Structure formats: structure tokens, C-alpha cells
Amino acid sequence: MNPDALRGHMDALLLSVLEREPLHGYAIIEALQERSGGALNVPTGTVYPALRRLERTGHLVSEWATVGGRRRRTYRLTDSGRKQLEGERSAWQAFTSAIGSVLGPGEVRPSGSA
Amino acid sequence: MNPDALRGHMDALLLSVLEREPLHGYAIIEALQERSGGALNVPTGTVYPALRRLERTGHLVSEWATVGGRRRRTYRLTDSGRKQLEGERSAWQAFTSAIGSVLGPGEVRPSGSA
DNA sequence: TGTCTACATATAGACAGCCTACATGTAGAC
DNA sequence: GTCTACATGTAGGCTGTCTATATGTAGACA
Numbered sequence: 397m398n399p400d401a402l403r404g405h406m407d408a409l410l411l412s413v414l415e416r417e418p419l420h421g422y423a424i425i426e427a428l429q430e431r432s433g434g435a436l437n438v439p440t441g442t443v444y445p446a447l448r449r450l451e452r453t454g455h456l457v458s459e460w461a462t463v464g465g466r467r468r469r470t471y472r473l474t475d476s477g478r479k480q481l482e483g484e485r486s487a488w489q490a491f492t493s494a495i496g497s498v499l500g501p502g503e504v505r506p507s508g509s510a
Numbered sequence: 511m512n513p514d515a516l517r518g519h520m521d522a523l524l525l526s527v528l529e530r531e532p533l534h535g536y537a538i539i540e541a542l543q544e545r546s547g548g549a550l551n552v553p554t555g556t557v558y559p560a561l562r563r564l565e566r567t568g569h570l571v572s573e574w575a576t577v578g579g580r581r582r583r584t585y586r587l588t589d590s591g592r593k594q595l596e597g598e599r600s601a602w603q604a605f606t607s608a609i610g611s612v613l614g615p616g617e618v619r620p621s622g623s624a
Numbered sequence: 625t626g627t628c629t630a631c632a633t634a635t636a637g638a639c640a641g642c643c644t645a646c647a648t649g650t651a652g653a654c
Numbered sequence: 655g656t657c658t659a660c661a662t663g664t665a666g667g668c669t670g671t672c673t674a675t676a677t678g679t680a681g682a683c684a
Binding site for chain 2: 404408413433
């Protein structure tokens with residue numbers, strides 16, 4: 397997967413995996429991999445800064461925990477984050493629709509043709 | 511449209527509008543706008559450098575022409591460009607599928623079921 | 625005559641986010 | 655004693671998109 401392609405969609409991905417339950421960074425990475433059937437292999441150097449960014453903007457809050465002797469920072473969606481996710485979802489729809497209509501050879505001709 | 515979202519998809523867009531017929535930069539911008547229903551408003555500062563990049567990599571060739579007293583640089587797809595476009599199209603499929611499977615809460619859900 | 629808009633191309637520099645590479649540390653297996 | 659999995663984090667690089675600016679023709683309009 398071309399790294400540039402992820403640009404601008406990372407937030408949506410992170411918010412989305414955190415929608416159902418709070419998770420820590422490492423688990424988020426695994427969740428992304430699993431949910432995408434292995435296609436999404438996001439490096440830690442991308443995820444951790446992105447999570448902090450989302451916390452800074454108030455879409456996430458984090459909490460430290462120690463499990464099995466290891467420290468985890470668990471992130472949870474805020475109301476603002478939930479709202480943001482909604483926006484990201486419709487932005488995604490608009491985005492794929494726009495690109496798709498250019499890329500797609502146009503077999504999608506709506507019923508009321510010219 | 512978030513500018514970052516376009517990252518890594520610009521080439522596909524340009525190649526795609528040039529698939530049917532050669533066009534010059536200005537016309538390409540208009541074509542992108544038209545084909546996307548107005549959603550894609552790509553500035554000249556994005557398109558012209560991108561076209562030159564694609565020419566440098568051999569996916570396009572250009573030719574100068576003067577029409578109505580104005581100089582146009584018309585771009586045309588090469589065989590390499592056509593092949594590249596194919597790749598971009600399947601990459602786009604893979605990309606939307608991957609992101610969609612994370613983002614989409616399951617539009618797979620049949621409308622009737624609980 | 626002068627001004628404005630549409631047409632047409634181009635570059636410089638800013639910006640931002642994703643990546644590679646590296647640093648740090650625990651736990652458990654072998 | 656070493657290796658792997660788990661777990662977090664930062665620094666710096668890269669690169670493509672954007673904004674702003676420059677240049678120039680053609681035609682409308684006053």
C-alpha cells in the first residue's frame with residue numbers, strides 16, 4: 397500500500413477502531429491489520445504521534461494502565477471524537493465518490509441516461 | 511475536500527482523464543471538476559507539476575500547440591501510462607476496500623435483519 | 625483607451641503528515 | 655544469555671499538495 401494514500405485518512409481509521417471499545421496503541425495497530433485483512437500495516441511511528449494529535453485536539457482521552465507488568469496507554473473516544481468520526485465517514489463517502497467517478501470508466505451510468 | 515486526501519491519488523486522476531483523449535492542463539482541470547460533479551477543484555499549482563512529473567517518469571508525453579493565439583501543452587498517455595493506470599485502478603480498489611472495511615460499520619448488514 | 629474576465633502555463637516556498645530508524649523497557653520461552 | 659513478542663516514544667527525512675505569484679493572449683465592455 398502506497399504510504400501517501402493513507403494521508404488524511406489516518407484519523408478516521410483510528411477513531412473508527414476506537415468506536416466500539418477503548419484500546420491501547422499496540423492493540424490498535426493489530427486491530428487495523430485484522431480488520432483490513434492484513435492490508436493495513438501501520439508503523440508505530442505513524443500511530444503513536446497520530447493518537448497524541450487526536451488527544452491534543454480533544455477527540456481522544458488516554459489513561460495509563462499496567463497489565464502483566466507492561467505499561468499501556470489506553471485511548472478512548474470523547475463525544476467530540478464521535479462527532480468527528482461521523483464527519484470523517486461522510487467525508488470518506490464524498491471522497492471515494494468523487495475519485496471513483498473520475499477513475500471508474502463510467503459503467504455506473506445512472507438509470508436516467510442522457 | 512481535505513487536500514491531504516488527494517495525496518497519492520493525483521496520478522491516477524490525471525492518467526484517467528487522459529485515457530480517452532489527449533488534453534492540455536487547463537482542460538484537465540475542467541474535466542476533473544466536471545467528472546466529479548464539482549467536488550474536485552484541483553489548483554494549477556498541483557496539476558502542472560504533477561503532469562511534468564508524469565512526463566518525467568514516461569507515463570505521459572506532451573506537445574505544444576497554439577490554438578486561438580494561446581499556447582497549449584497537450585499531454586497524451588503512453589503505453590507505460592496505460593499500464594500505470596491499470597495498476598492505479600487496482601490499487602484504488604485495494605485501498606478503498608481496506609479503509610472501507612475498517613470504517614464501514616458493516617454496510618454488509620442486510621436492511622431487513624435485526 | 626483602459627479594465628476586466630477567461631484562457632493558459634509555470635515556479636517558489638510553505639506546510640503537514642506519514643515513514644524509517646532508533647531508543648527504551650518488561651515478560652516469557654528456550 | 656538470547657530471542658521474540660509486547661509496548662511506547664521521538665527525531666528527522668521525504669514528498670506531494672497548496673498558496674501565492676508571475677507572465678501573457680483574447681475578447682467583452684464602457
